[in-house]
Amino acid sequence: MADQLILSIDQGTTSSRAILFAKDGSSVFTSQREFKQHFPQSGWVEHDPEEIWQTTLQVCREAMTAASDKGASVAAAGITNQRETTVVWNKKTGKAVYNAIVWQDRRTAAHCSELKESGYEPTFTAKTGLLLDPYFSATKIRWILENVEGARSQAEQGELLFGTIDSFLLWRFTNGKVHATDATNASRTMAYNIHTSEWDDELLNILNIPRNMLPEVKDSSGEFGIIDQELFGNGLAICGIAGDQQAATFGQVCLEPGTIKSTYGTGCFVLLNTGHEALASNNKLLTTIGYQLDGKPTYAIEGSIFVAGAAVQWLRDGLGIIKSAEETEAMANGLESNEGIYLVPAFTGLGAPYWDPDARGALFGLTRDTGIQQIVRATLESVAFQTNDLFKAMAEDGVTPTRVRVDGGMVKNNWLCQFLADILNIPVERPVQTETTALGAAYLAGLHAGIYKSFDDLSANWQLDKEFRPSMDAATRDSLLANWKKAVEGVKHQTV
Numbered sequence: 001m002a003d004q005l006i007l008s009i010d011q012g013t014t015s016s017r018a019i020l021f022a023k024d025g026s027s028v029f030t031s032q033r034e035f036k037q038h039f040p041q042s043g044w045v046e047h048d049p050e051e052i053w054q055t056t057l058q059v060c061r062e063a064m065t066a067a068s069d070k071g072a073s074v075a076a077a078g079i080t081n082q083r084e085t086t087v088v089w090n091k092k093t094g095k096a097v098y099n100a101i102v103w104q105d106r107r108t109a110a111h112c113s114e115l116k117e118s119g120y121e122p123t124f125t126a127k128t129g130l131l132l133d134p135y136f137s138a139t140k141i142r143w144i145l146e147n148v149e150g151a152r153s154q155a156e157q158g159e160l161l162f163g164t165i166d167s168f169l170l171w172r173f174t175n176g177k178v179h180a181t182d183a184t185n186a187s188r189t190m191a192y193n194i195h196t197s198e199w200d201d202e203l204l205n206i207l208n209i210p211r212n213m214l215p216e217v218k219d220s221s222g223e224f225g226i227i228d229q230e231l232f233g234n235g236l237a238i239c240g241i242a243g244d245q246q247a248a249t250f251g252q253v254c255l256e257p258g259t260i261k262s263t264y265g266t267g268c269f270v271l272l273n274t275g276h277e278a279l280a281s282n283n284k285l286l287t288t289i290g291y292q293l294d295g296k297p298t299y300a301i302e303g304s305i306f307v308a309g310a311a312v313q314w315l316r317d318g319l320g321i322i323k324s325a326e327e328t329e330a331m332a333n334g335l336e337s338n339e340g341i342y343l344v345p346a347f348t349g350l351g352a353p354y355w356d357p358d359a360r361g362a363l364f365g366l367t368r369d370t371g372i373q374q375i376v377r378a379t380l381e382s383v384a385f386q387t388n389d390l391f392k393a394m395a396e397d398g399v400t401p402t403r404v405r406v407d408g409g410m411v412k413n414n415w416l417c418q419f420l421a422d423i424l425n426i427p428v429e430r431p432v433q434t435e436t437t438a439l440g441a442a443y444l445a446g447l448h449a450g451i452y453k454s455f456d457d458l459s460a461n462w463q464l465d466k467e468f469r470p471s472m473d474a475a476t477r478d479s480l481l482a483n484w485k486k487a488v489e490g491v492k493h494q495t496v
Helices: 047-068 107-115 121-128 136-149 151-156 165-173 201-207 244-251 307-321 328-334 370-398 414-424 436-449 455-461 473-489
Strands: 006-012 014-020 027-034 073-081 084-089 160-162 181-183 216-218 219-224 237-243 260-264 268-275 287-295 298-307 342-344 362-364 406-407 428-431 466-468
Touching: 006 047, 006 165, 006 260, 006 436, 014 047, 014 436, 027 047, 027 244, 027 414, 047 073, 047 165, 047 307, 073 244, 073 436, 084 136, 084 165, 084 307, 107 121, 107 136, 121 181, 121 201, 136 151, 136 160, 136 201, 136 298, 160 165, 165 181, 165 219, 165 237, 181 219, 181 237, 181 328, 216 466, 219 436, 237 436, 244 287, 244 298, 268 287, 268 370, 298 370, 307 370, 328 370, 328 414, 342 370, 342 473, 362 428, 370 414, 370 473, 406 414, 414 466, 414 473
Parallel strands: 006 073, 073 237, 181 216, 260 406, 406 428
Antiparallel strands: 006 014, 014 027, 084 160, 219 237, 260 268, 268 298, 287 298, 342 362, 428 466
Protein backbone atom coordinates (compact mmCIF):
# COMPACT_ATOMS: atom_id res chain seq x y z
CA MET A 1 0.00 0.00 0.00
CA ALA A 2 2.98 2.33 0.53
CA ASP A 3 3.14 3.58 -3.06
CA GLN A 4 -0.63 3.86 -3.42
CA LEU A 5 -2.07 7.35 -3.54
CA ILE A 6 -5.59 8.71 -3.10
CA LEU A 7 -6.99 11.32 -5.48
CA SER A 8 -8.97 13.99 -3.65
CA ILE A 9 -11.22 16.11 -5.87
CA ASP A 10 -11.87 19.35 -4.00
CA GLN A 11 -14.42 21.45 -5.87
CA GLY A 12 -14.67 24.70 -3.94
CA THR A 13 -16.40 28.04 -4.26
CA THR A 14 -13.61 29.84 -6.07
CA SER A 15 -11.47 27.04 -7.50
CA SER A 16 -11.32 23.38 -8.44
CA ARG A 17 -8.42 21.35 -7.08
CA ALA A 18 -7.04 17.87 -7.31
CA ILE A 19 -4.66 16.72 -4.57
CA LEU A 20 -2.82 13.42 -4.37
CA PHE A 21 -2.41 12.18 -0.79
CA ALA A 22 -0.10 9.49 0.51
CA LYS A 23 -1.26 7.12 3.24
CA ASP A 24 0.37 9.25 5.94
CA GLY A 25 -1.84 12.22 5.01
CA SER A 26 0.89 14.19 3.27
CA SER A 27 0.05 15.79 -0.06
CA VAL A 28 2.41 14.87 -2.89
CA PHE A 29 0.84 16.85 -5.75
CA THR A 30 -1.69 19.66 -6.12
CA SER A 31 -3.29 21.19 -9.19
CA GLN A 32 -5.68 24.15 -8.90
CA ARG A 33 -7.74 26.27 -11.29
CA GLU A 34 -9.82 29.29 -10.31
CA PHE A 35 -13.06 29.96 -12.15
CA LYS A 36 -15.28 32.97 -12.66
CA GLN A 37 -17.77 34.26 -10.11
CA HIS A 38 -20.97 35.66 -11.63
CA PHE A 39 -23.02 38.34 -9.83
CA PRO A 40 -26.06 39.03 -12.07
CA GLN A 41 -27.85 41.12 -9.42
CA SER A 42 -27.23 42.34 -5.89
CA GLY A 43 -27.15 39.31 -3.59
CA TRP A 44 -27.08 36.84 -6.49
CA VAL A 45 -24.06 34.53 -6.95
CA GLU A 46 -23.73 32.00 -9.79
CA HIS A 47 -21.17 29.66 -11.35
CA ASP A 48 -21.05 28.18 -14.83
CA PRO A 49 -21.44 24.39 -14.33
CA GLU A 50 -19.49 23.69 -17.51
CA GLU A 51 -16.57 25.76 -16.23
CA ILE A 52 -16.72 23.85 -12.93
CA TRP A 53 -16.66 20.56 -14.85
CA GLN A 54 -13.85 21.56 -17.19
CA THR A 55 -11.61 22.93 -14.43
CA THR A 56 -12.27 19.82 -12.33
CA LEU A 57 -11.47 17.52 -15.22
CA GLN A 58 -8.32 19.48 -16.04
CA VAL A 59 -6.86 19.32 -12.53
CA CYS A 60 -7.73 15.63 -12.18
CA ARG A 61 -5.95 14.77 -15.42
CA GLU A 62 -2.88 16.67 -14.25
CA ALA A 63 -2.92 14.79 -10.95
CA MET A 64 -3.24 11.40 -12.66
CA THR A 65 -0.35 12.27 -14.97
CA ALA A 66 1.73 13.29 -11.95
CA ALA A 67 0.98 9.98 -10.23
CA SER A 68 2.04 8.11 -13.34
CA ASP A 69 5.25 10.15 -13.56
CA LYS A 70 6.02 9.24 -9.94
CA GLY A 71 5.47 5.56 -10.69
CA ALA A 72 2.65 5.47 -8.16
CA SER A 73 -0.80 3.97 -8.51
CA VAL A 74 -4.00 5.74 -7.46
CA ALA A 75 -6.12 3.42 -5.34
CA ALA A 76 -9.32 5.46 -5.10
CA ALA A 77 -10.83 8.90 -5.49
CA GLY A 78 -12.86 11.03 -3.11
CA ILE A 79 -14.95 14.13 -3.79
CA THR A 80 -15.54 17.09 -1.50
CA ASN A 81 -17.54 20.07 -2.64
CA GLN A 82 -18.98 23.49 -1.95
CA ARG A 83 -22.23 22.60 -0.24
CA GLU A 84 -25.76 23.81 -1.01
CA THR A 85 -24.75 25.09 -4.46
CA THR A 86 -27.51 23.89 -6.76
CA VAL A 87 -27.43 22.49 -10.28
CA VAL A 88 -30.40 21.29 -12.33
CA TRP A 89 -29.55 19.50 -15.56
CA ASN A 90 -31.18 17.56 -18.39
CA LYS A 91 -30.51 13.88 -17.92
CA LYS A 92 -30.43 13.19 -21.67
CA THR A 93 -28.06 15.96 -22.70
CA GLY A 94 -26.22 16.42 -19.41
CA LYS A 95 -26.50 20.19 -19.81
CA ALA A 96 -27.56 22.42 -16.95
CA VAL A 97 -30.76 24.36 -17.60
CA TYR A 98 -29.41 27.34 -15.65
CA ASN A 99 -26.17 28.42 -13.99
CA ALA A 100 -25.30 26.82 -10.66
CA ILE A 101 -26.88 28.93 -7.90
CA VAL A 102 -24.18 29.28 -5.25
CA TRP A 103 -24.67 28.73 -1.52
CA GLN A 104 -24.02 32.45 -0.91
CA ASP A 105 -26.93 33.46 -3.16
CA ARG A 106 -29.82 35.29 -1.48
CA ARG A 107 -32.41 35.48 -4.28
CA THR A 108 -34.89 33.24 -2.49
CA ALA A 109 -35.03 35.38 0.67
CA ALA A 110 -38.60 36.51 -0.05
CA HIS A 111 -39.76 32.92 -0.59
CA CYS A 112 -38.15 31.87 2.70
CA SER A 113 -39.93 34.75 4.45
CA GLU A 114 -43.25 33.62 2.98
CA LEU A 115 -42.67 30.09 4.27
CA LYS A 116 -41.84 31.46 7.72
CA GLU A 117 -44.95 33.62 7.76
CA SER A 118 -46.99 30.54 6.84
CA GLY A 119 -45.62 28.83 9.96
CA TYR A 120 -43.49 26.22 8.24
CA GLU A 121 -40.10 26.89 9.88
CA PRO A 122 -40.61 24.61 12.93
CA THR A 123 -41.48 21.74 10.57
CA PHE A 124 -38.36 22.26 8.49
CA THR A 125 -36.12 22.64 11.53
CA ALA A 126 -37.51 19.57 13.26
CA LYS A 127 -36.93 17.39 10.21
CA THR A 128 -33.77 18.84 8.67
CA GLY A 129 -31.98 20.58 11.54
CA LEU A 130 -31.85 23.70 9.38
CA LEU A 131 -33.49 27.11 9.38
CA LEU A 132 -35.58 28.49 6.54
CA ASP A 133 -32.88 30.45 4.73
CA PRO A 134 -31.84 31.09 1.10
CA TYR A 135 -28.48 29.47 1.98
CA PHE A 136 -29.83 25.96 1.49
CA SER A 137 -30.53 24.14 -1.77
CA ALA A 138 -34.26 23.49 -1.79
CA THR A 139 -35.56 27.01 -2.47
CA LYS A 140 -32.88 27.37 -5.15
CA ILE A 141 -34.29 24.27 -6.90
CA ARG A 142 -37.78 25.73 -6.76
CA TRP A 143 -36.53 29.06 -8.13
CA ILE A 144 -35.04 27.32 -11.17
CA LEU A 145 -38.25 25.37 -11.77
CA GLU A 146 -40.34 28.52 -11.51
CA ASN A 147 -38.10 30.88 -13.48
CA VAL A 148 -36.50 28.85 -16.27
CA GLU A 149 -38.87 28.40 -19.19
CA GLY A 150 -40.08 24.82 -19.52
CA ALA A 151 -38.17 23.61 -16.44
CA ARG A 152 -41.24 22.84 -14.34
CA SER A 153 -42.89 20.64 -16.98
CA GLN A 154 -39.60 18.91 -17.84
CA ALA A 155 -39.00 18.13 -14.18
CA GLU A 156 -42.47 16.70 -13.70
CA GLN A 157 -41.95 14.49 -16.77
CA GLY A 158 -38.74 13.10 -15.23
CA GLU A 159 -36.38 14.82 -17.67
CA LEU A 160 -34.42 16.93 -15.17
CA LEU A 161 -32.08 16.00 -12.32
CA PHE A 162 -31.04 18.03 -9.29
CA GLY A 163 -27.74 17.74 -7.57
CA THR A 164 -25.35 19.57 -5.35
CA ILE A 165 -21.91 19.87 -6.97
CA ASP A 166 -20.81 16.40 -5.84
CA SER A 167 -23.81 14.83 -7.59
CA PHE A 168 -23.23 16.81 -10.76
CA LEU A 169 -19.55 15.79 -10.89
CA LEU A 170 -20.36 12.16 -10.06
CA TRP A 171 -22.93 12.05 -12.87
CA ARG A 172 -20.37 13.48 -15.29
CA PHE A 173 -17.50 11.27 -14.08
CA THR A 174 -19.63 8.14 -14.55
CA ASN A 175 -20.99 9.31 -17.92
CA GLY A 176 -24.52 9.53 -16.58
CA LYS A 177 -24.57 6.10 -14.96
CA VAL A 178 -24.83 7.27 -11.33
CA HIS A 179 -27.08 9.93 -9.82
CA ALA A 180 -26.22 9.91 -6.13
CA THR A 181 -24.99 11.99 -3.23
CA ASP A 182 -23.90 11.30 0.32
CA ALA A 183 -25.80 11.95 3.54
CA THR A 184 -23.79 15.06 4.46
CA ASN A 185 -24.68 16.87 1.25
CA ALA A 186 -28.28 15.66 1.38
CA SER A 187 -28.57 17.05 4.90
CA ARG A 188 -27.87 20.56 3.56
CA THR A 189 -30.68 20.67 1.01
CA MET A 190 -33.58 21.47 3.39
CA ALA A 191 -35.49 18.55 1.87
CA TYR A 192 -33.79 15.60 3.65
CA ASN A 193 -35.01 14.22 6.96
CA ILE A 194 -31.84 13.73 9.03
CA HIS A 195 -33.68 11.53 11.56
CA THR A 196 -35.32 9.06 9.17
CA SER A 197 -32.49 9.29 6.58
CA GLU A 198 -34.74 9.87 3.57
CA TRP A 199 -36.06 12.60 1.32
CA ASP A 200 -39.11 14.01 3.07
CA ASP A 201 -42.35 14.01 1.05
CA GLU A 202 -44.04 16.61 3.24
CA LEU A 203 -41.20 19.09 2.69
CA LEU A 204 -41.05 18.32 -1.03
CA ASN A 205 -44.78 19.00 -1.29
CA ILE A 206 -44.44 22.33 0.53
CA LEU A 207 -41.62 23.31 -1.83
CA ASN A 208 -43.29 21.80 -4.92
CA ILE A 209 -40.17 19.83 -5.90
CA PRO A 210 -40.69 16.54 -7.83
CA ARG A 211 -39.06 13.66 -5.96
CA ASN A 212 -37.85 12.09 -9.22
CA MET A 213 -35.24 14.87 -9.58
CA LEU A 214 -33.39 13.87 -6.42
CA PRO A 215 -30.27 11.70 -6.15
CA GLU A 216 -29.91 8.46 -4.24
CA VAL A 217 -28.40 9.10 -0.79
CA LYS A 218 -25.46 6.92 0.25
CA ASP A 219 -22.93 6.60 3.07
CA SER A 220 -20.02 9.05 2.99
CA SER A 221 -17.57 6.17 2.51
CA GLY A 222 -18.44 3.51 -0.07
CA GLU A 223 -18.34 2.88 -3.80
CA PHE A 224 -20.20 5.61 -5.66
CA GLY A 225 -19.18 4.67 -9.18
CA ILE A 226 -16.32 4.11 -11.60
CA ILE A 227 -14.83 7.07 -13.46
CA ASP A 228 -15.37 6.64 -17.19
CA GLN A 229 -12.15 5.36 -18.78
CA GLU A 230 -12.39 7.87 -21.59
CA LEU A 231 -11.84 10.66 -19.06
CA PHE A 232 -8.76 9.34 -17.27
CA GLY A 233 -7.53 6.38 -15.30
CA ASN A 234 -8.27 2.72 -15.58
CA GLY A 235 -11.42 1.89 -13.66
CA LEU A 236 -10.71 4.34 -10.84
CA ALA A 237 -13.50 4.13 -8.26
CA ILE A 238 -14.96 7.10 -6.38
CA CYS A 239 -15.11 5.75 -2.82
CA GLY A 240 -15.87 8.78 -0.68
CA ILE A 241 -18.00 11.93 -0.84
CA ALA A 242 -18.67 14.61 1.76
CA GLY A 243 -19.58 18.28 1.75
CA ASP A 244 -16.57 20.47 2.34
CA GLN A 245 -17.12 21.31 6.00
CA GLN A 246 -17.95 17.75 6.97
CA ALA A 247 -14.90 16.58 5.03
CA ALA A 248 -12.74 19.07 6.94
CA THR A 249 -14.15 17.71 10.21
CA PHE A 250 -13.17 14.21 9.10
CA GLY A 251 -9.75 15.41 7.93
CA GLN A 252 -9.18 17.04 11.33
CA VAL A 253 -10.04 13.65 12.88
CA CYS A 254 -12.82 15.21 14.97
CA LEU A 255 -14.39 11.79 15.27
CA GLU A 256 -15.25 11.77 18.98
CA PRO A 257 -18.23 13.63 20.47
CA GLY A 258 -17.15 17.03 21.74
CA THR A 259 -14.30 17.55 19.27
CA ILE A 260 -14.52 20.75 17.23
CA LYS A 261 -12.93 22.31 14.17
CA SER A 262 -13.18 25.68 12.45
CA THR A 263 -12.39 26.04 8.75
CA TYR A 264 -11.39 29.34 7.17
CA GLY A 265 -11.93 29.29 3.44
CA THR A 266 -14.35 31.42 1.43
CA GLY A 267 -16.56 31.35 4.51
CA CYS A 268 -15.93 30.12 8.05
CA PHE A 269 -17.62 27.03 9.39
CA VAL A 270 -17.44 25.62 12.91
CA LEU A 271 -18.53 22.00 13.40
CA LEU A 272 -18.84 20.22 16.73
CA ASN A 273 -19.21 16.44 16.72
CA THR A 274 -22.24 15.36 18.81
CA GLY A 275 -22.01 11.63 18.08
CA HIS A 276 -25.17 9.67 17.28
CA GLU A 277 -27.38 12.26 18.98
CA ALA A 278 -28.86 15.05 16.86
CA LEU A 279 -28.72 17.94 19.33
CA ALA A 280 -31.08 20.83 18.66
CA SER A 281 -29.79 24.37 19.10
CA ASN A 282 -31.80 27.11 20.78
CA ASN A 283 -29.47 29.77 19.37
CA LYS A 284 -29.87 29.42 15.63
CA LEU A 285 -27.02 27.00 15.06
CA LEU A 286 -27.65 24.13 12.66
CA THR A 287 -27.98 20.42 13.33
CA THR A 288 -26.40 18.51 10.49
CA ILE A 289 -24.96 15.12 9.54
CA GLY A 290 -21.19 15.12 10.12
CA TYR A 291 -20.64 11.86 8.25
CA GLN A 292 -22.44 8.57 7.71
CA LEU A 293 -20.83 5.13 7.83
CA ASP A 294 -22.55 1.73 7.64
CA GLY A 295 -25.93 3.45 7.42
CA LYS A 296 -25.46 5.25 10.76
CA PRO A 297 -25.25 9.06 10.78
CA THR A 298 -22.90 10.88 13.13
CA TYR A 299 -24.32 14.33 13.83
CA ALA A 300 -22.79 17.75 14.37
CA ILE A 301 -23.78 21.23 15.48
CA GLU A 302 -22.65 23.84 12.94
CA GLY A 303 -22.22 27.57 12.81
CA SER A 304 -21.91 29.09 9.33
CA ILE A 305 -20.25 32.40 8.46
CA PHE A 306 -20.73 33.37 4.83
CA VAL A 307 -17.70 35.62 4.38
CA ALA A 308 -14.18 34.95 5.73
CA GLY A 309 -11.52 34.43 3.07
CA ALA A 310 -13.94 36.00 0.59
CA ALA A 311 -13.38 39.31 2.40
CA VAL A 312 -9.64 39.08 1.75
CA GLN A 313 -10.41 38.21 -1.85
CA TRP A 314 -12.54 41.37 -1.95
CA LEU A 315 -9.58 43.42 -0.71
CA ARG A 316 -7.50 41.96 -3.54
CA ASP A 317 -9.95 41.80 -6.45
CA GLY A 318 -12.67 44.28 -5.50
CA LEU A 319 -10.72 47.12 -3.93
CA GLY A 320 -7.28 46.31 -5.35
CA ILE A 321 -5.57 47.40 -2.11
CA ILE A 322 -3.51 44.19 -1.73
CA LYS A 323 -1.84 42.00 -4.31
CA SER A 324 -2.00 38.76 -2.35
CA ALA A 325 -3.49 37.35 0.84
CA GLU A 326 0.03 36.78 2.19
CA GLU A 327 0.53 40.54 2.55
CA THR A 328 -2.19 40.83 5.18
CA GLU A 329 -0.22 39.26 8.04
CA ALA A 330 2.54 41.88 8.06
CA MET A 331 0.03 44.70 7.54
CA ALA A 332 -2.04 43.66 10.58
CA ASN A 333 1.08 43.04 12.63
CA GLY A 334 2.33 46.54 11.86
CA LEU A 335 -0.44 48.18 13.92
CA GLU A 336 -0.64 48.28 17.71
CA SER A 337 -4.44 48.25 17.63
CA ASN A 338 -7.35 48.29 15.21
CA GLU A 339 -7.67 52.07 15.82
CA GLY A 340 -11.43 51.72 16.18
CA ILE A 341 -12.04 50.36 12.66
CA TYR A 342 -14.56 47.52 12.28
CA LEU A 343 -15.60 45.75 9.10
CA VAL A 344 -18.81 43.73 9.10
CA PRO A 345 -18.48 41.68 5.87
CA ALA A 346 -22.19 41.00 5.40
CA PHE A 347 -21.77 41.07 1.61
CA THR A 348 -24.42 38.36 1.15
CA GLY A 349 -26.27 38.80 4.43
CA LEU A 350 -25.36 37.52 7.88
CA GLY A 351 -25.16 33.83 8.69
CA ALA A 352 -25.22 32.24 12.15
CA PRO A 353 -26.30 33.18 14.69
CA TYR A 354 -28.13 36.14 13.08
CA TRP A 355 -29.53 34.68 9.85
CA ASP A 356 -30.31 38.07 8.35
CA PRO A 357 -30.36 37.88 4.53
CA ASP A 358 -31.06 41.63 4.29
CA ALA A 359 -27.92 42.73 6.12
CA ARG A 360 -25.18 44.32 4.01
CA GLY A 361 -21.52 44.98 4.69
CA ALA A 362 -20.17 48.17 6.24
CA LEU A 363 -16.98 49.79 7.59
CA PHE A 364 -17.30 51.65 10.90
CA GLY A 365 -15.05 54.13 12.66
CA LEU A 366 -13.41 55.69 9.60
CA THR A 367 -11.32 58.84 10.15
CA ARG A 368 -9.07 60.93 7.94
CA ASP A 369 -6.15 58.83 9.16
CA THR A 370 -7.70 55.51 8.13
CA GLY A 371 -5.62 53.76 5.49
CA ILE A 372 -5.11 50.41 3.83
CA GLN A 373 -3.47 48.80 6.89
CA GLN A 374 -6.42 49.57 9.13
CA ILE A 375 -8.94 48.21 6.62
CA VAL A 376 -6.89 45.05 6.13
CA ARG A 377 -6.61 44.46 9.87
CA ALA A 378 -10.32 45.09 10.37
CA THR A 379 -11.01 42.48 7.70
CA LEU A 380 -8.94 39.84 9.50
CA GLU A 381 -10.39 40.78 12.87
CA SER A 382 -13.93 40.36 11.53
CA VAL A 383 -13.23 36.68 11.00
CA ALA A 384 -12.31 36.18 14.66
CA PHE A 385 -15.24 38.27 15.88
CA GLN A 386 -17.69 36.26 13.79
CA THR A 387 -16.18 33.00 15.06
CA ASN A 388 -16.65 34.22 18.62
CA ASP A 389 -20.34 34.85 17.85
CA LEU A 390 -20.64 31.16 16.97
CA PHE A 391 -18.80 29.99 20.09
CA LYS A 392 -20.97 32.22 22.25
CA ALA A 393 -24.09 30.64 20.70
CA MET A 394 -22.67 27.18 21.40
CA ALA A 395 -21.99 28.15 25.01
CA GLU A 396 -25.61 29.28 25.37
CA ASP A 397 -26.61 25.85 24.04
CA GLY A 398 -24.58 24.29 26.86
CA VAL A 399 -21.42 23.43 24.89
CA THR A 400 -18.19 25.21 25.83
CA PRO A 401 -15.16 24.00 23.83
CA THR A 402 -11.80 24.20 25.60
CA ARG A 403 -9.72 24.22 22.40
CA VAL A 404 -10.32 24.27 18.65
CA ARG A 405 -8.56 22.80 15.62
CA VAL A 406 -8.35 25.20 12.67
CA ASP A 407 -7.69 24.72 8.98
CA GLY A 408 -8.17 26.31 5.56
CA GLY A 409 -6.09 28.78 3.61
CA MET A 410 -6.46 31.66 6.08
CA VAL A 411 -4.82 29.86 9.00
CA LYS A 412 -1.40 30.12 7.39
CA ASN A 413 -1.61 33.65 8.80
CA ASN A 414 0.01 33.51 12.27
CA TRP A 415 -1.36 36.91 13.27
CA LEU A 416 -4.91 35.79 12.56
CA CYS A 417 -4.48 32.54 14.52
CA GLN A 418 -3.13 34.41 17.53
CA PHE A 419 -5.90 37.00 17.39
CA LEU A 420 -8.44 34.17 17.14
CA ALA A 421 -7.00 32.54 20.27
CA ASP A 422 -7.12 35.91 22.06
CA ILE A 423 -10.75 36.60 21.13
CA LEU A 424 -12.00 33.05 21.80
CA ASN A 425 -9.83 32.85 24.94
CA ILE A 426 -8.95 29.20 24.25
CA PRO A 427 -5.96 27.51 22.58
CA VAL A 428 -6.08 27.30 18.78
CA GLU A 429 -4.41 24.25 17.23
CA ARG A 430 -3.12 24.37 13.66
CA PRO A 431 -2.16 21.01 12.16
CA VAL A 432 0.80 20.36 9.87
CA GLN A 433 -1.65 19.46 7.10
CA THR A 434 -4.04 22.39 6.75
CA GLU A 435 -5.70 21.08 3.56
CA THR A 436 -8.03 19.08 5.73
CA THR A 437 -11.10 19.44 3.52
CA ALA A 438 -9.39 17.57 0.70
CA LEU A 439 -7.75 15.22 3.21
CA GLY A 440 -11.14 14.28 4.68
CA ALA A 441 -12.39 13.18 1.26
CA ALA A 442 -9.20 11.15 0.85
CA TYR A 443 -9.70 9.53 4.24
CA LEU A 444 -13.30 8.57 3.42
CA ALA A 445 -12.17 7.05 0.11
CA GLY A 446 -9.18 5.35 1.74
CA LEU A 447 -11.33 3.71 4.41
CA HIS A 448 -13.49 2.03 1.79
CA ALA A 449 -10.47 1.11 -0.35
CA GLY A 450 -8.78 -0.59 2.61
CA ILE A 451 -5.84 1.82 2.82
CA TYR A 452 -7.00 2.70 6.35
CA LYS A 453 -8.28 -0.03 8.63
CA SER A 454 -9.80 2.11 11.37
CA PHE A 455 -10.14 5.59 12.84
CA ASP A 456 -6.92 4.89 14.77
CA ASP A 457 -5.00 4.98 11.48
CA LEU A 458 -6.40 8.44 10.79
CA SER A 459 -5.71 9.74 14.31
CA ALA A 460 -2.09 8.61 14.02
CA ASN A 461 -1.69 10.89 10.99
CA TRP A 462 -2.76 14.11 12.75
CA GLN A 463 0.22 16.28 13.70
CA LEU A 464 0.31 19.64 15.46
CA ASP A 465 2.14 22.40 13.63
CA LYS A 466 1.62 25.18 16.18
CA GLU A 467 -0.55 25.96 19.16
CA PHE A 468 -1.64 29.56 19.72
CA ARG A 469 -2.48 30.38 23.35
CA PRO A 470 -4.55 33.40 24.41
CA SER A 471 -2.54 36.34 25.75
CA MET A 472 -5.01 39.27 25.58
CA ASP A 473 -6.28 40.79 28.82
CA ALA A 474 -9.99 40.50 29.54
CA ALA A 475 -10.67 44.24 29.46
CA THR A 476 -9.26 44.62 25.94
CA ARG A 477 -11.16 41.56 24.72
CA ASP A 478 -14.44 42.76 26.21
CA SER A 479 -14.04 46.22 24.67
CA LEU A 480 -13.32 44.84 21.21
CA LEU A 481 -16.33 42.51 21.37
CA ALA A 482 -18.64 45.24 22.66
CA ASN A 483 -17.69 47.49 19.73
CA TRP A 484 -18.09 44.58 17.31
CA LYS A 485 -21.61 43.97 18.63
CA LYS A 486 -22.49 47.62 17.96
CA ALA A 487 -21.13 47.33 14.41
CA VAL A 488 -23.23 44.21 13.71
CA GLU A 489 -26.35 45.95 14.96
CA GLY A 490 -25.58 48.73 12.49
CA VAL A 491 -25.88 46.45 9.44
CA LYS A 492 -28.87 44.29 10.37
CA HIS A 493 -32.23 44.41 8.56
CA GLN A 494 -31.21 46.92 5.94
CA THR A 495 -33.92 48.02 3.54
CA VAL A 496 -31.85 50.06 1.07
